Amino acid sequence: MASAVFVLDLKGKVLISRNYRGDIPMSAAEKFMPLVLEAEEEQQAPTPCFTHEGINYLYIRHNNLYLLAITKKNSNATTILLFLHKLAEVFTEYFKELEEESIRDNFVIIYELLDEMMDFGYPQTTETKILQEYITQESHKLEIQVRPPMAVTNAVSWRSEGIKYRKNEVFLDVIESVNLLVNANGNVLRSEILGIIKMKCYLSGMPELRLGLNDKVMFESTGRSPSRGKAIEMEDVKFHQCVRLSRFENDRTISFIPPDGEFELMSYRLNTQVKPLIWVEAIVESYAGSRIEYMIKAKAQFKRRSTANNVEIYVPVPDDADTPKFRSSIGSVHYAPERSCLVWKIKQFQGGKEFLMRAHFGLPSVKNVDDPDKKPPIGVKFEIPYFTTSGIQVRYLKIVEKSGYQALPWVRYITQNGDYQLRLPESIKNNKMTPI
């Protein structure tokens, strides 16, 4: 429960605000920035919620803005922070970009949204698609007055009635992001797959959908075995609010009435013991005061018939490195001084292949010793189409609507990098002068 919500710029100036309960002086927002700065000065990382003189501040950062909520009660912190994120999301979907400029330009609609999304500090309707049905930028041009869409208060609060498509189609995207953390010795510390199933739904009426996956728990509970391939074991699953959770809990059936258009149906998480898909090894040799050299080996550890596209390997280099020289067996390398790293781009990286790259940088002869070296990890970006690491499969998608139309489901699989970090090994230090 929030007493008031503010949008502030980075200096802490309030751009727009809404007072929901009138129980906290709105001037409390003026204290926000000084308090954050004070925490920073004391070398304590400012936390997303803090309390000061009986007022609790909860905030998130979005681009160059702070979204702040204040409350004087022992409110639900998770709810408030998630609401602020939701607010940022809705604003972004309304104005493309959420920043100072778009707030100034759209203050009327922002007030309307703030009024509709929260009442007396309690979140209400926060679905952009539904909000857009009755809060529009051109509302005054409408001849007929808008009414609250049925969906606002329906049990099906995410879909309006009377939707019509000439061609009924559903597109499913199964996207798996691989999170990886490898330590400097090359040991995998963590490897995790975060999968999402995205849906683009172009269906008429109020269709009932049922999605079948090769879910191990489901097969086990029904005593059946997968017809082909193996079943996968998801550690945790999260569903869009349209999915009936109790049915899933009972018999692992994923049944739902979908929202119209694009949405994220579900996400799942599993830990894997599989080899990291793109493996990167680095040997760093530094000659203090003169140069630093990198030898990077990249290996695609998946089946030969798959190919990773748009692979980008980010290798951190010292902030003061200069005069880069590169040599690589494939792709292109460039130096990105603004990010203090070199970027090795490989358009297509076939499974099972291995490539080498060498880089050479000059270092200034004098270095500030007091500056401790930052040690960011190597990062990798990639995309492998037609492939999932987990082996998840969509077995069927049943679509039933009372008008009895036939609808076509399409499925596409893709694996990509998530938080993919390999820590850089300690550089081999050569302090002696080497013969020229």
Added chain:
Amino acid sequence: MMNSDSSLSIKDSTYAVSTVVKSIMTDFRISRPNFFSTPKKGENYELRADLNSEYRDRRKDAIKKVIANMTVGKDVSGLFPDVLKNMQTDDLEQKKLVYLYLMNYAKTQPELVILAVNTFVKDTDDSNPLIRALAIRTMGCIRVEKIIDYLCEPLRKCLRDENPYVRKTAAICVAKLYDLSPNLAIDNGFVSTLQDMVSDANPMVVANAVTALAEINESSSTKDIFIINAPTLTKLLVALNECTEWGRIAILAALAEYKPADSKEAEHIVERVVPQFQHVNGSVVLSAIKVIMIYMRAIKNEEAIRQLVRKMAPPLVTLLASAPEVQYVALRNINIILQKRPEILANEMRVFFCKYNDPPYVKIEKLEIMIKLANERNIDQLLSELKEYASEVDVDFVRKSVRAIGQCAIKISEASERCVNVLLDLINTKVNYVVQEAIVVIKDIFRKYPHKYEGIIPTLCQNLDALDEPEAKASLIWIIGEYAERIENADELILTFLDTFHDENFQVQLQLVTASVKLFLKKPQSAQNIVQRSLQIATTECDNPDIRDRAYIYWRLLSTDPQAAKAVVLSDKPPISVQSNAISSSLLEELISNISTLASVYHKPPETFLGRGRFGADAVQRRAIEEQEEASRESPIQAQTKTNIENLLDLDFSDTNTVNSTTSSLPSSSKSITQPTANVDDLLDLFNDNTITSTQSSSNIQNNSVSNDLVNLF
């Protein structure tokens, strides 16, 4: 936004007028996009003219300009009557803007607000449910006593509206009314209507009714407004599966307050709540976890508990994939949950490994949790992580990582040697703050494992010159005193410190006095000079009473009975232990009942930060009211606007005074804050606690060692 149709509105004017207006309009069009243009002299005057314009679009633009001024913090309260005139309109956007203006300035113009009542009441009868809801929602937000009486009839109607959108808005409005005037809300039967609405067919209405009831119940003195009985329970459990994410949170919060009759009922409810773990909204998940954690107290079936604990782990881990701010709240809560049920994430330590780009506040919380999860099996992995973190650039995080290594050593005795080795590696990096932090924690390791790692003392002493922080210095001096017989040049080391006695921080001075006494008792021949000098300085040249008094005690002890002094000062001290229950058990239970709330984030009982007195909840509210009143006093144009009142609407003001007296009982008076009992419990816990807790602050060492010394004396 400004469309070219604007000329339509002036079509029936005479040609001459319309050309004039047209030229104004074109001017206006150029400057119009910038509603936030800098203030000009007499801007309010111009705005007033526009607000009273005969042309719709012009009036609407003027309203937007007024709202724009309001947004940037300019006072436009003086335009109240002029804005008010634009309230009756078919243009929904304009209506919303006028309503918004009213909400903001009602407090500054309480006697003018009454003029809006007619339109409000009319709007609650509109054929469009959107307008009915908007009117009742806004009326509830106008916190002016005079308007409350006029609110009751429309509210009664809206609570029974055929449209669920209006009903759900009205439900919240009851809470607003109760906040302003509890008696009015109860006497009019609104609160009991709300209780009936829990059975509404529409889940969103149910959710808001529950939200409103919970809020009213909390602020009521009797706490008997919202009591869940068997039929309500069934309704809540049904609505839980149907309503929006935010509604589910409200219902779960209500379920958390319910006391199940027996273990069977608890199990039954828990079964219905567990599916919420799969909800995409992290707050729903955490609210469900809260319900389960509370209900587990009532469940007697061990197997059921084990199942629940198993099911709780994956959703907790998944919360770590949320936005960092939410992660932070989740981590603070996991910390509490782990203390209650350490088995939950016993095998999941890896998920708490810090990522390079985690924000600092997330890293530090992860660190805390890793220490909690550390055991013999995972300690090697954890140590190599901690060593990695100790080489990062964020000083605060590095220090905490070094401390974590020390805590592991104290927690897991089998691994203490490995921990010490890692600390030695870190000392060899010669990074100043790493070395200092390492020495502080090594002192604690010595206190836990006396005489086990004396071999590393020379390495520590080599770093003496690098120490500039009092805590690190004091720690090393304590080690020197404690192990004086093993350190050949102990007297030299102490002497160097004595030279700068006056410049040292007082905790270093205290340690110096104690260490020189220990040194003397262990090496009487070589250290006589030292002890004399240090006691001399401490008693004669030092004005800190603690240091003086301690020096006098030592002095007398030494001069009366050296043997007794030896027995007291050099006695064996009981080893310290890590207090794994950092939170006392009574507080822990309270925090579990508050999972996901601010209390669970601060790890403090709600009363401590909601507080009383100057910064208490009531005081904050009072300040809010004062701020608004001040604004009204400052409002410069108010006086002159009063003259406009009469010709606006024909309303009889004579009865408004009586309204005043009936509604003057403001809500804040009813919010009595129950005095926390938990604080007292904590204190008691403190006194019952006879194990010495290991805290890193070395000021505790002195207190502890002093008290131990004293204990041994008797």
